[in-house]
Amino acid sequence: MELQSMKLAMPLLGILLWVLSIHAGIFSDASAHYRFLPFQGGALSNDVAASSTAPNRDMQEILDRITVEDLNGTVNFAENVIGYMKRLENNLLWSNIKVTDGTPSHGMLISFGPEKEALERGKDALVALRASNQLLNIYCHRLSKASLHQMSYQECAKLMSKFTFHGTTLSGYCDMLEASCKASDYDVPYRTINGSCNNKNRKHRGESFTGYSRLLYADYSDGAHEPRRSFTRKPLPNPRIVVSSLIQTGNKPSKRYTLALMQWSQFLEHDLCRSATAVAIHTDSPIECCSKEGVNLTPRYVHPFCSPIYVTHDKKYAEEGVTCLSFVRSIPAIRSDCTFGASDQVNQATHYLDGSQIYGSTLRKSDELRSFVNGKLATSTFEKRSYLPLSKDPTHDCQIFSNMSTCYESGDTRVNFQPQLTLMHTLWYREHNRIAEQLAKLNPHWNDEVLFQETRRIVIAEMQKITYSEWISTVLGKSVQEKLARSFPYRSDSDGSVSNAFATAVMRSVKSLSDGMPKLYDEERRANESIFMRNYFHNPGILRHEGVLDALARGLTTQSSQRLDIYYADDLINQLYTNGKFGFDVLSFDLQRGRDHGLPSYTKYRKLCGLNEASDFTDFKDVMKEQDIAALQRIYSSAADVDLIIGGLLEKPRGDSLFGPTFSCILQDQMIRTREGDRYFYDNHDQPKPFTTEQLHQIENVTLARIICDNGDNIKTMQKRVFEKVNTNKNPLFSCSSDEIPKLKLEYWQDSDPSFVRF
Numbered sequence: 001m002e003l004q005s006m007k008l009a010m011p012l013l014g015i016l017l018w019v020l021s022i023h024a025g026i027f028s029d030a031s032a033h034y035r036f037l038p039f040q041g042g043a044l045s046n047d048v049a050a051s052s053t054a055p056n057r058d059m060q061e062i063l064d065r066i067t068v069e070d071l072n073g074t075v076n077f078a079e080n081v082i083g084y085m086k087r088l089e090n091n092l093l094w095s096n097i098k099v100t101d102g103t104p105s106h107g108m109l110i111s112f113g114p115e116k117e118a119l120e121r122g123k124d125a126l127v128a129l130r131a132s133n134q135l136l137n138i139y140c141h142r143l144s145k146a147s148l149h150q151m152s153y154q155e156c157a158k159l160m161s162k163f164t165f166h167g168t169t170l171s172g173y174c175d176m177l178e179a180s181c182k183a184s185d186y187d188v189p190y191r192t193i194n195g196s197c198n199n200k201n202r203k204h205r206g207e208s209f210t211g212y213s214r215l216l217y218a219d220y221s222d223g224a225h226e227p228r229r230s231f232t233r234k235p236l237p238n239p240r241i242v243v244s245s246l247i248q249t250g251n252k253p254s255k256r257y258t259l260a261l262m263q264w265s266q267f268l269e270h271d272l273c274r275s276a277t278a279v280a281i282h283t284d285s286p287i288e289c290c291s292k293e294g295v296n297l298t299p300r301y302v303h304p305f306c307s308p309i310y311v312t313h314d315k316k317y318a319e320e321g322v323t324c325l326s327f328v329r330s331i332p333a334i335r336s337d338c339t340f341g342a343s344d345q346v347n348q349a350t351h352y353l354d355g356s357q358i359y360g361s362t363l364r365k366s367d368e369l370r371s372f373v374n375g376k377l378a379t380s381t382f383e384k385r386s387y388l389p390l391s392k393d394p395t396h397d398c399q400i401f402s403n404m405s406t407c408y409e410s411g412d413t414r415v416n417f418q419p420q421l422t423l424m425h426t427l428w429y430r431e432h433n434r435i436a437e438q439l440a441k442l443n444p445h446w447n448d449e450v451l452f453q454e455t456r457r458i459v460i461a462e463m464q465k466i467t468y469s470e471w472i473s474t475v476l477g478k479s480v481q482e483k484l485a486r487s488f489p490y491r492s493d494s495d496g497s498v499s500n501a502f503a504t505a506v507m508r509s510v511k512s513l514s515d516g517m518p519k520l521y522d523e524e525r526r527a528n529e530s531i532f533m534r535n536y537f538h539n540p541g542i543l544r545h546e547g548v549l550d551a552l553a554r555g556l557t558t559q560s561s562q563r564l565d566i567y568y569a570d571d572l573i574n575q576l577y578t579n580g581k582f583g584f585d586v587l588s589f590d591l592q593r594g595r596d597h598g599l600p601s602y603t604k605y606r607k608l609c610g611l612n613e614a615s616d617f618t619d620f621k622d623v624m625k626e627q628d629i630a631a632l633q634r635i636y637s638s639a640a641d642v643d644l645i646i647g648g649l650l651e652k653p654r655g656d657s658l659f660g661p662t663f664s665c666i667l668q669d670q671m672i673r674t675r676e677g678d679r680y681f682y683d684n685h686d687q688p689k690p691f692t693t694e695q696l697h698q699i700e701n702v703t704l705a706r707i708i709c710d711n712g713d714n715i716k717t718m719q720k721r722v723f724e725k726v727n728t729n730k731n732p733l734f735s736c737s738s739d740e741i742p743k744l745k746l747e748y749w750q751d752s753d754p755s756f757v758r759f
Helices: 011-026 057-064 068-083 085-094 104-112 116-146 153-160 171-178 183-187 239-246 259-272 363-369 419-442 448-475 478-485 500-513 548-556 586-596 602-608 617-622 626-635 644-650 661-676 693-700 704-711
Strands: 253-258 344-347 380-382 385-387 519-521 527-530 560-562 717-719 733-735
Touching: 057 116, 068 085, 068 116, 116 153, 116 344, 239 586, 239 626, 253 259, 259 419, 259 448, 259 500, 259 548, 259 560, 344 500, 385 419, 419 448, 419 548, 419 704, 448 478, 448 661, 448 693, 448 704, 478 661, 500 560, 500 586, 500 644, 500 661, 519 548, 527 548, 586 644, 602 644, 602 661, 617 626, 626 644, 644 661, 704 717
Parallel strands: none
Antiparallel strands: 253 560, 380 385, 519 527, 717 733
16 A cells, blocks of 8 residues: 555645646646547448557556555545645635726636536546546556556556545445436436437536547646646647737638638537536636736746736837736546546537527526526517516626626627627527427417427527538538438447536637628628727627617628638637737737647647648648748757647638538547437437427428528528528529528427427
């Protein structure tokens, strides 16, 4: 029992070393359940490859000597170390180091703040993370000496992942992750709000507040949580330097696509992924890593979970004296197999395409959003028009300074991020209530619960159909869309969990499509006004102004999307969540988050996706322009250092895909698993209550054009393919009352058997 003797060994020294290492920039909260998914025919398979680290006899002897008591000792040690953080966190409270309303940090907190469920699970995950780190610290050096080469911490972490938390104080969490639902729970006709009991083998697979999956084993320089370093072992380049050296804030509009493509991409992202920033362990207080003026704090005021981006010699920020951009690391998640090893991050959304951004990811949130009358969602009314429900705490949920200002609620706290996103939420709230109202007339014998659940499953089916028919054909190309449009049989062995690479890199790159000046269009598709996005972050009141909702909707389907490239709107690169003085940089934060989440480098993902192995910058020529390769060479010390999101943005589009080959590969893998791993996917016949053939035919007619037509205030015309610009010959405008934009005929839901529904 080698570790028992150090059960409480020098806990003060332990936390001191931990905090010092964190302040040196090496803390990262990400716990990793990994999966190696080799590239096969344009998609990633779900077969888990064996670890490349095979222990020899001497190494195996060391591993065999590790007992349950030893493992429990590391957990106890971790609990003691974390306990000693209480004094530090109280000192920060007493020193008034906090997030101030209206600041950019407040905007970040609104978008990535944790729900209470994430906090509860995150505390256990932090113990697991610290215990894993302790285990690696003790054994990696010994294993390295016993091996035939200098073992990396990553290799050591893979070996340690053979040990589970069973037998430790965290074993209850393992029991939860491995639990199955009762047989009767699998016969329920409607999916749960939180995603549980979807997978037949694992009750909690795909559930909200579980960890992201991995396509590649996490890359942490200490094997557990220290951010990836350069191939030269030096720190990677500062994210802001990467952005200011590489990214341009120009206007590069697409000739083909509209802003609706950007908006649906963001709406879809919010359905599938929502990371959570850590808060103080003992007080649950939000963490601030810089002063509210954007200046560095003295080290004693910097929380261990901070990883601020320090800004030096930056022309944009120097004008306002800003030297510090506050970034708080993500809440970790216990690995899905409940083992020691590298860290994962919690996903607050369900991992299924199930409208969780509308309905919420917990029963508590869902109940808050319902009216409990005729199956409808709760709404607010302004000048006889229906809008999202109003926030009960507007100055907290939005970046506004008056409780009289407009701030909305929905299933996702990012609903108010910018007016176009709020518009999309509003259209789908109205769609739900429109369908519920018609179903109530067709089936007056249905109670509120049946009406709500039947409406919800129709709305989810509409969203799934739009995504797999219209959106995928645009972002991945027609041939891939035709492949994915076919009915995929449900596979209980298919893990539909969202991959960290998809959530933290691929879907974050779509911010490049945004335009910083959304235009308002009249019915003749003439732009008569523009708004600056920077003035409306978490400030959606403009949506209630006369005619603005329809004008914004027409703008989404008329104004050109920007291209997916290294050109970003200035409002996102320099003015994100601005307080009028300065704002944040979305891409710098995405870079920092990718490192925080342990994403391996771009070169490893491109190899995974079947491209030639790149050992030098010149090897990028197969997918990048020479001038972009030269720019990378000026920023990074090695090709092996390039961050995934940067490499993906620089790849030339593949065929008729929006993305280059690496992002196309990761995206295609995700969309296959999202479909075949979802027992309740709309066209899956092997679910408790499948849609009838006639109902499926109606769902196949659904388009985003029809959703906009039916739920705007007074939109009269729309093109059928709203992701593409209006074209007189190829994509003309039609009257919203025309059969050219088919309607969902709800008569086929009349007299469905309500006795089947058990509540």
